[in-house]
Amino acid sequence: MNIAYSTELICFLILSAVVVSGSLAVVLLENIVYSAFLLGGVFMAVAGLYLLLNASFVAAAQILVYVGAVNVLILFAIMLVNNKEKLKPIEGLRTRKFISGGVCGGLLILLLRVNITTKWNLPGPTSIGEEATERIGEHLFTDYLLPFELASILLLMAMIGAIVLARREVSIPTGDINDLKNKKSLSDKKIPLLSENSLK
Amino acid sequence: MNSGIDLEMSFTQGVQNLGLSHELAHLLWIPLPMLLVLVSAVIGVLVTVWLERKISAAAQQRIGPEYAGALGILQPMADGLKLLVKEDIIPARADSVLFTVGPILVLVPVILSWLIVPFGQNLLISNVGIGIFLWIALSSIQPIGLLMSGYSSNNKYSLLGGLRAAAQSISYEIPLALAVLAIVMMSNSLSTVDIVEQQNTAGFLSWNIWRQPVGFIIFWICALAECERLPFDLPEAEEELVAGYQTEYAGMKFALFYLAGYINLVLSALLVSVLYLGGWGFPISIDWFSSLIGLSIDNPLVQIIAASLGIVMTILKAYLLVFLAILLRWTTPRVRIDQLLDLGWKFLLPISLVNLLVTASLKLAFPMTFGG
Numbered sequence: 372m373n374i375a376y377s378t379e380l381i382c383f384l385i386l387s388a389v390v391v392s393g394s395l396a397v398v399l400l401e402n403i404v405y406s407a408f409l410l411g412g413v414f415m416a417v418a419g420l421y422l423l424l425n426a427s428f429v430a431a432a433q434i435l436v437y438v439g440a441v442n443v444l445i446l447f448a449i450m451l452v453n454n455k456e457k458l459k460p461i462e463g464l465r466t467r468k469f470i471s472g473g474v475c476g477g478l479l480i481l482l483l484r485v486n487i488t489t490k491w492n493l494p495g496p497t498s499i500g501e502e503a504t505e506r507i508g509e510h511l512f513t514d515y516l517l518p519f520e521l522a523s524i525l526l527l528m529a530m531i532g533a534i535v536l537a538r539r540e541v542s543i544p545t546g547d548i549n550d551l552k553n554k555k556s557l558s559d560k561k562i563p564l565l566s567e568n569s570l571k
Numbered sequence: 572m573n574s575g576i577d578l579e580m581s582f583t584q585g586v587q588n589l590g591l592s593h594e595l596a597h598l599l600w601i602p603l604p605m606l607l608v609l610v611s612a613v614i615g616v617l618v619t620v621w622l623e624r625k626i627s628a629a630a631q632q633r634i635g636p637e638y639a640g641a642l643g644i645l646q647p648m649a650d651g652l653k654l655l656v657k658e659d660i661i662p663a664r665a666d667s668v669l670f671t672v673g674p675i676l677v678l679v680p681v682i683l684s685w686l687i688v689p690f691g692q693n694l695l696i697s698n699v700g701i702g703i704f705l706w707i708a709l710s711s712i713q714p715i716g717l718l719m720s721g722y723s724s725n726n727k728y729s730l731l732g733g734l735r736a737a738a739q740s741i742s743y744e745i746p747l748a749l750a751v752l753a754i755v756m757m758s759n760s761l762s763t764v765d766i767v768e769q770q771n772t773a774g775f776l777s778w779n780i781w782r783q784p785v786g787f788i789i790f791w792i793c794a795l796a797e798c799e800r801l802p803f804d805l806p807e808a809e810e811e812l813v814a815g816y817q818t819e820y821a822g823m824k825f826a827l828f829y830l831a832g833y834i835n836l837v838l839s840a841l842l843v844s845v846l847y848l849g850g851w852g853f854p855i856s857i858d859w860f861s862s863l864i865g866l867s868i869d870n871p872l873v874q875i876i877a878a879s880l881g882i883v884m885t886i887l888k889a890y891l892l893v894f895l896a897i898l899l900r901w902t903t904p905r906v907r908i909d910q911l912l913d914l915g916w917k918f919l920l921p922i923s924l925v926n927l928l929v930t931a932s933l934k935l936a937f938p939m940t941f942g943g
Binding site: 373374375404408411415427428431432434435438439440442443444446447450451500501504 | 594595598669699700701704705707708709711712714715718719721722730733734737738741744761
């Protein structure tokens with residue numbers, strides 16, 4: 372057991388502990404802002420696991436896409452609409468929790484079964500290290516071209532959808548602006564992107 | 572290709588001669604360059620703060636710091652000491668955990684990015700294959716720290732500042748990455764060392780700035796925006812937001828933001844010099860020069876002179892850019908938030924896409940000049 376191997380083992384144990392406890396906390400914490408920040412931490416720990424597998428490009432891409440874009444946008448959305456309002460109690464919460472817990476447990480058992488019954492090819496293929504970046508590029512533009520293009524079309528559709536939703540035109544009657552009686556009704560017709568709740 | 576001076580090799584050799592194992596020697600080596608780079612980053616910040624004070628004074632026809640040391644050169648030290656001994660206040664209704672973690676998350680990625688800045692062929696912490704991509708990925712962590720500190724301060728100005736910082740940094744990251752991509756396409760590598768080497772074939776004529784003038788301007792604008800420097804300092808716009816996400820911070824936590832801002836500025840300037848201005852390269856090719864005076868490039872004397880010249884050149888180029896950034900800060904007005912986002916999304920993004928397309932086609936048409 373040399374220094375390099377033990378360092379790797381310790382790093383692996385720490386990272387896996389962070390991933391498992393972090394993801395549990397993301398689901399179980401009451402405060403949604405904490406959940407969102409912890410999600411970023413979990414993404415970073417996953418990137419660390421990729422680094423341990425010598426996949427530095429995938430690790431950097433993981434940080435760039437998941438931490439830098441997805442998580443920041445989640446936080447952005449939470450902070451724009453976070454008005455610290457108590458949520459209404461939902462009817463039949465106990466049965467709902469029971470059902471979702473059952474579904475998750477079933478999924479876990481299924482995955483465990485797959486994990487145990489599959490014959491894993493150990494040790495796996497040797498990593499190609501720095502060459503991986505070129506290899507990923509080659510694969511993306513040859514045999515995985517169709518899924519790659521489909522993903523970009525999906526993103527384009529999402530983007531157009533977001534623009535359509537955000538720029539929905541609301542017709543405001545122009546003559547009533549000076550009418551004090553109508554002021555209340557005017558403020559109700561605000562553009563939905565920034566509703567009154569988010570401005571509090 | 573010559574290997575240049577390899578300090579790591581000589582260090583591990585020396586330690587092994589003392590009777591330690593190779594692994595232990597390597598372990599002893601690892602913290603040394605990190606410490607060196609950390610110290611040089613902090614010294615770089617002190618110099619930049621002094622420059623900022625002096626140049627802003629000159630721009631406003633004042634004298635600036637005068638009494639702390641000759642020409643006020645110790646003023647940044649005094650600033651740092653003051654921040655160090657100030658009381659560390661956490662507002663009563665703030666979220667103390669997030670409030671503390673926020674500044675750390677802002678500073679750490681910036682310092683980690685120094686990993687890839689080369690001062691010479693072997694004078695960098697680690698020549699990682701993904702080089703410049705690592706910097707782009709790391710700099711995308713920063714907005715999370717800003718959002719965190721903005722949210723946890725429990726202050727509407729802070730929250731607005733944090734949101735602005737995140738919006739700004741997401742918008743300008745895309746043109747920045749596209750400008751870098753054009754460079755990467757020309758040098759066929761993400762590694763900063765390869766990018767510099769590919770520029771140093773014929774002195775200053777082979778620098779990337781001549782082949783990527785548009786990319787250079789895009790990168791510089793985006794780097795200024797990422798550093799939140801005027802004209803893009805909206806997240807901390809004093810007149811509107813008090814001090815943005817820093818409003819509630821005092822003492823050392825504030826100093827962390829301050830440090831992160833300046834380290835980021837110096838880092839951006841260094842990366843501009845690496846990507847566009849030939850990094851450690853001297854304006855005249857060293858190979859040609861040494862053959863002129865009849866010395867081999869492998870001569871130890873030539874090697875040492877070339878290495879120290881390389882460090883001086885990198886720092887000189889970077890500080891010229893820092894000077895430019897400071898001059899810009901004290902002479903330009905701030906843009907509005909809508910102008911900022913318009914500039915990012917409707918101008919820089921299309922231009923950088925076109926730049927990438929033109930670079931790709933030029934690479935196909937003239938593989939000799941644009942890296943085949």
